Amino acid sequence: MSSRNRLIQRLFFSASFAFIALIHSTSQSAGLAITHNGAGGAWIWDLVIAAIVLIFTLASGALSFAAMRQWRGKWSISAGLPMGVLAIWCLTIVIAKIQSPESHTLWPFEIFAWAMLNMVYMVGVMTIKRILEKEMS
Numbered sequence: 001m002s003s004r005n006r007l008i009q010r011l012f013f014s015a016s017f018a019f020i021a022l023i024h025s026t027s028q029s030a031g032l033a034i035t036h037n038g039a040g041g042a043w044i045w046d047l048v049i050a051a052i053v054l055i056f057t058l059a060s061g062a063l064s065f066a067a068m069r070q071w072r073g074k075w076s077i078s079a080g081l082p083m084g085v086l087a088i089w090c091l092t093i094v095i096a097k098i099q100s101p102e103s104h105t106l107w108p109f110e111i112f113a114w115a116m117l118n119m120v121y122m123v124g125v126m127t128i129k130r131i132l133e134k135e136m137s
Contacts (some may be wrong), residue, residue: 053112060115061086063122071129078125082118089114 067079093110096103104110 050108053108053115057111057115060118060122064118067122067126075125075129079122082114082121086111086114086118 061083064079064082068076068083071079089110093104093107097107
């Protein structure tokens with residue numbers, strides 16, 4: 001296994017650990033939200049929104065991850081930058097949640113905002129890469 005693949009695996013496991021720690025730190029407040037919304041049918045919409053956020057975030061991360069594995073050199077680094085930003089942001093959220101459980105109450109939407117910005121960023125990088133490759137050939 002190359003050092004590049006090991007680095008990618010370490011980044012993936014680090015991000016997974018940070019995400020699990022984040023979910024664990026907010027599980028108590030999430031339980032309160034479910035009991036408040038459990039009286040009506042609002043919990044279904046909460047679940048739908050959570051699923052949409054999760055799906056788009058995973059798709060956005062998969063786009064960066066795939067580009068990072070496919071491209072070589074500086075292009076691979078440019079595809080990996082958003083993953084580094086996500087790791088730093090998740091670490092920031094986890095540390096803030098540990099210090100004060102009331103902080104970052106809308107953390108799923110912060111991660112969703114990263115996903116949308118990452119999509120725009122990746123489209124821009126892919127477009128620039130394609131233009132430069134056409135000019136060189």
